Structures are given as C-alpha cells and as structure tokens.
Amino acid sequence: MGVVSSSPIFSAGPDIAPSPSTKTDSVPDISNAPDWQQQGYEHLWMPYCQMKTAPLPLAVERTEGVYLHLSDGRRLIDGLASWWSACHGYNHPHVVDAMHRQLDRMPHVMFGGINHEPALTLAQRLAALLPGDLNRVFFCDSGSVAVEVAMKIAIQFHRNRGQRGRTRFLSFANAYHGDTTGAMSLCDPERSMHARFEGALLQQLNVDIPRDDDSMQRFQSLLKQNRDCLAGVFIEPLVQGAGGMRFHSPDVLRCITQCCRDNDVLLIADELATGFGRTGTLFAIEQADIVPDVICLGKALSAGMIGMAATVATERVFDAFWSDDASKALMHGPTFMANPLACAAAGASLDLFEREPRLEQARTIEAGLRELLAPCRQIDRVVDVRVKGAIGVVQVDSLDHVDRLRDLFVRQGVLIRPFGDCIYTTPPLVISAGELEKIGDAIVSATRQWARWPRES
Numbered sequence: 001m002g003v004v005s006s007s008p009i010f011s012a013g014p015d016i017a018p019s020p021s022t023k024t025d026s027v028p029d030i031s032n033a034p035d036w037q038q039q040g041y042e043h044l045w046m047p048y049c050q051m052k053t054a055p056l057p058l059a060v061e062r063t064e065g066v067y068l069h070l071s072d073g074r075r076l077i078d079g080l081a082s083w084w085s086a087c088h089g090y091n092h093p094h095v096v097d098a099m100h101r102q103l104d105r106m107p108h109v110m111f112g113g114i115n116h117e118p119a120l121t122l123a124q125r126l127a128a129l130l131p132g133d134l135n136r137v138f139f140c141d142s143g144s145v146a147v148e149v150a151m152k153i154a155i156q157f158h159r160n161r162g163q164r165g166r167t168r169f170l171s172f173a174n175a176y177h178g179d180t181t182g183a184m185s186l187c188d189p190e191r192s193m194h195a196r197f198e199g200a201l202l203q204q205l206n207v208d209i210p211r212d213d214d215s216m217q218r219f220q221s222l223l224k225q226n227r228d229c230l231a232g233v234f235i236e237p238l239v240q241g242a243g244g245m246r247f248h249s250p251d252v253l254r255c256i257t258q259c260c261r262d263n264d265v266l267l268i269a270d271e272l273a274t275g276f277g278r279t280g281t282l283f284a285i286e287q288a289d290i291v292p293d294v295i296c297l298g299k300a301l302s303a304g305m306i307g308m309a310a311t312v313a314t315e316r317v318f319d320a321f322w323s324d325d326a327s328k329a330l331m332h333g334p335t336f337m338a339n340p341l342a343c344a345a346a347g348a349s350l351d352l353f354e355r356e357p358r359l360e361q362a363r364t365i366e367a368g369l370r371e372l373l374a375p376c377r378q379i380d381r382v383v384d385v386r387v388k389g390a391i392g393v394v395q396v397d398s399l400d401h402v403d404r405l406r407d408l409f410v411r412q413g414v415l416i417r418p419f420g421d422c423i424y425t426t427p428p429l430v431i432s433a434g435e436l437e438k439i440g441d442a443i444v445s446a447t448r449q450w451a452r453w454p455r456e457s
Helices: 035-043 093-105 117-129 143-160 181-186 213-226 250-262 284-288 315-319 340-355 358-378 402-411 433-452
Strands: 060-064 067-070 075-078 134-140 168-172 205-207 230-235 266-270 294-297 309-314 382-387 392-396 422-425
Touching: 075 433, 093 340, 117 134, 117 309, 117 340, 134 143, 134 315, 143 181, 143 230, 143 266, 143 294, 143 309, 168 181, 168 213, 205 213, 213 230, 213 250, 230 250, 250 266, 250 284, 309 315, 340 358, 358 382, 358 392, 358 433, 392 433, 402 433, 422 433
Parallel strands: 168 205, 168 230, 230 266, 266 294
Antiparallel strands: 060 067, 067 075, 134 309, 294 309, 382 392, 392 422
16 A cells, blocks of 8 residues: 555645735725624725725615615615616515515526426516517526627527628627626727727627718628628617717617618617616617617616526527527526526516506606706816716716715715716616705716816826
C-alpha cells in the first residue's frame, strides 16, 4: 500500500493562502447603519455602482403601497416602482394572498416534463390579452433571459427553415435590452453602460431609429441589403428605457414593422419595461396596432413581487419548431422557469388589471406629469421634458453631481435615481394625486438647485 499523507489534500500552503479582506478604507461610513447592514456590507457586491466611492445604500426595512420605509424611520415615495415593476404598488393584498396560497401548495417544481395549473392558466391568459396570434409562451426568470431566449428563437427559426446564415440582429441607438452577454450586444454600442465590453460581444447592427420618410427608406434599404444575415430586429416599442429614455411615435413603430415584414426579418418587441400599462395601454404595441413576431415581457408581469419573465411567439414562429425532427426543438430551460409562486403572482396581477382602473390611472398620471414637470422647461441646462403614460423624463445637457442629486431627492422624501442625461420617474400606477404632486415638485425643485451647482470638471 502507498503511504497516506496526513496533510490536507488541497492545502494551499502558506505562500498562497487566502487572506482576509483589508478593504475597510473603501467602505462608506456605516456607523449609523442597522446591524444587518454593518455586518453584511463588506460581503456584498452592489449593482451599477463603484462601491469604493458610492454612498451607503438606503436601508429599507419594509414596503407599503407606494412607500419604502427606511431603518431610520424615514418614509420615501418610490418614484421608480422598483425599476418599473411595482405597478400595483407594494404588498397589494390580492397578490400577497395568491402567493401565500400557492406557497402552501407548491412553491416550485421544475418545468421539464412537468406542467402545473398556475403556469398553464397564466399562459392562456397572456395569449388572450396579447394581440394577434402571439400564443406560444416560454416562461423564464428575468428580462435579460427573456431577450436571450428571443435571440435563440429567432436564429433557430431561420435555421429550421434552412437559412443558417441569419445569425445577427439589428437594434437601435440608445437601446437597452439587458445585462447578459447576448442582450448586451443589442444595447447601444457606444452610449450604453456596456460600451466597455467592446470586442467581447457578438457584433450586431445598430442604427438610429428612423423618424421620417428619408430615414425610413434608408432603414428599408439596410434591411434589404442585410436580410441574408439578419435574424431579427429588436425594438423597445414607443419608449426606450435605460439606454436613454427616448420616445418614438406609433407611426414610426408601424413603419419599422412593415419594413421587417417586407424583408422577412423577425420583429422582436422588448416590452419588459413598457408592458402592463406603463404607456397607457396594456402593451405599447397596441398603440401602433401591430403584432410582432416575438414579444418579451417581465418586470410588472408579476407585479414586482418576484422575478419572472416570458418570451411569447406567434404561431408562425412556433410552427418552424413543430416537427418530427427532435433537432428542431428549442433547447432552453431555466431551472426556475414557470415558477408556480411567480405564476400565481402574475395571475393575481392580471386580476387587478381586470378589476381596477389601472390603464385609466396611467393616463391620469400622464396628464399630471405633463403639468407638474412643465416648469422644468424654463430651467437652465434642461434640453427636453417629455411624458408618455406613467413615464416622465427631464433630459439635461449632461448629468453631473449624480450622488449629490440622488441624496437631494431622498431628503425631499422621494426615491429618484437620475442616470445618463435624464432625471425621470416611473411611479406605481396606483399613486395618488397628492403623492404624484410630491414627486413632481421634488423633480422641479431638485433640478432647479442642481442647475445652479458648479459643473464637475
């Protein structure tokens, strides 16, 4: 027999042993933070910030309606609805009760070879709500994954029809479609937060959204020239989100759709942000009276209560996968796809859209924001003020003092997170007139103060 060593098999040795973190100088002042934040912050990696210089995040202990309750006793109106998602506000009892009932029965089961009632009922309801024959629902667990699934569907759609070279996509300037690798390639390659990944991403076509006859003709020519390599066109209907908060008209969306039809290029509508009432209709595509080949849904799909998304395709697209040939099947399946708890939340959210006047509330918010934000047009450095549904945007020439500006909003009792060149709000659809007025007044006041600050060098 060989000699058995008494030393640990995977001992790293003294020269390469891991050492404890010494980055205490990089942590913000946490002396007044709650114990759980003091003890855990050094082990956390926060999103979208440089943690060495960023202020300590707000410590939220509970939510209620449109409010975030902080550990220090302050209460903030959430002017962002948790990144567009909390459409009914927080803790709506109908959604909470539905999740409690589902939690007692079956919180999760894999979807491979298994069906369950919450998912199939939700799929049927979504198909009934979506226009045209958007009938085939593929559930997943985040918006970025919904986009990735749409990319795979589009590429394989053409391959299943014998067109293997159609592997690229066209997206638009100021686009944002998610943070995963494929989705990043669809974002604006120069102006988005993902520009630093140049050379590491799939190469796509990115052009300005055509807005008149001449630019639409150029767009049509571009599709015709590249149709043999293009699998699809991605667009955020009517409102581009985190890439710049830019708007375009239903006529523009309608013309882009026709160009895609003329060139047999799939149109993929990313309604992760705009879906479920945000633009004043249940889906933004309704305002252009179009039916995309694929639509991506998320965020407010489950009322902001739990992660969930879906990619929905037309029967024409699905038919390319319907075959006796197993190789033509879509090979994708997130572990938590069609999570029963999330499906229950989504079903309850749809109940509320049926029972309560959410779309009317979105249109009321639109009218309110138009009036409330109008004074910003007279503020120095403001270049545009625009409103669409429950979305209000103040665009400035360039945004500096971002952390200081965000803190100014908090001190006024409102959560607003300016980014890029925009100060914007996407409040819960259930917000009251008085609460909306507080958001509007805070944006006007903060923008006016910000415009007087010395520019950052």
